[in-house]
Amino acid sequence: MKFAFSTLGVPGLSVPDVLRLAVEHGYHGVELRAHPEEPVHTGLGLVERADVAAAFKAAGVEILGVAGYARVAEPGEDGPVIDEVNSLVSLARDLGAPFVRVFPGGGTEQSAADADATAARRLGTLARSAADAGVRILVETHDSHRTGADVTRVLGTVGHRQVGALWDVMHTWLGDESPVDTFAALSPYLGYVQVKDIASADDKTPLALGTGALPLAECLEVLSAEGWDGWLCWEYEKRWYEDAAPLPGLLEPGREYLSRLLSRSG
Structure with a gap:
């Protein structure tokens, strides 16, 4: 498997500094948070996008x-x-990134069936442009569709290769879905897996990998047993928790922890 980290853990850090962290700590890739407060976002011009892509290529990351x-199930x-x-999708295409992450965002003012239908309709429309761009849109297990079973209701209706799933291990755990059941639901659609750790369901302050309550060993055991060989991306939500420890000092121990779990899983 390949290891990546999200720039959510180092908010506002420049592209060169992000690349330096990735290279120094042995990460193969980076998930870029696309927001106007970050260096990379949809407002970048073509020249700026080309510069970012070139910098990553030169660094070997x-x-x-x-x-x-974007919230594909939200009312409106x-x-x-x-x-x-x-x-x-256009930004990902210009950067050479294979995936775009979206949220469900179904909210509470509509039924689950209506949220499913809204998301499936929009994603079905988006699938063609994603295919033309060579990019996969991934619906994260999150908010209104927290579990693999929730997300699969939508993806099974869409039925297009360019629309898949992103497994956030915290949200499926909070939804009381076991790693075995999550993988069984998402395996036909799985783009990559977001790993993280927290103290408890009531305290979601990000922690170093392996020091909290999330079943990371079980998740990686399931992935290994099923022969899945994709990306593990550490989403350390420093942006929302200012008192959390800085990510840079945790990156290498985190990669080593994941590597140990994979070795034990065979």
């Missing part, structure tokens, strides 16, 4: 994906959501 904030008109996702 892959851009795993563009982590956007389809147009703004489709435009937002298409802008993320």
Whole structure:
């Protein structure tokens, strides 16, 4: 498996500094948080996008994906959501990134069936532009669709290769879904896996990998047993928890921890 980390853990850090961290600590790739407060976002011009792609290529580090904030199941008109996702797809294409992350965002003001239908309709529309761009749109296990079973209801309806799933191990755990069940649901659609650690369901402050409550060993055991050989991306949510320890000092121990788990899993 390949290891990446999200720039959510080092908010606002320049591209050269992100690349330095990746190279120094042995990470194969980086997930770029696409937000105006970050160096890489949908407002970048073509020259700037080309410069970012060239910098990653020169460093030998892959851009795993563009982590956007579009909510494909949220109530309202389809147009703004489709435009937002298409802008993320275009950014990923220009950067040479294979994936775009979106959220479900179904909310509480509609039924689960209506949220599923909304997300499936929009993603079905978006699948063609994603295919043309050579980018996969991944729905993260998150908020209204926290478990693999939740996300699979949508993806099974869409039925297009360019629309898949991102497994966030915290949210499936919070949804009381076992790693075995999550993988069984998402395996036909799985793009990559976000790993992290927290103290408890009531305290989601990010912790060093292996020091919290999340079943990381079980997750990696399932992935290894099933022969899955994709990306593990550490999403350390420093942006939302200012008192959390700085990520740079945790990167190498985190990679070593994941490597040990994979070795034990065979």
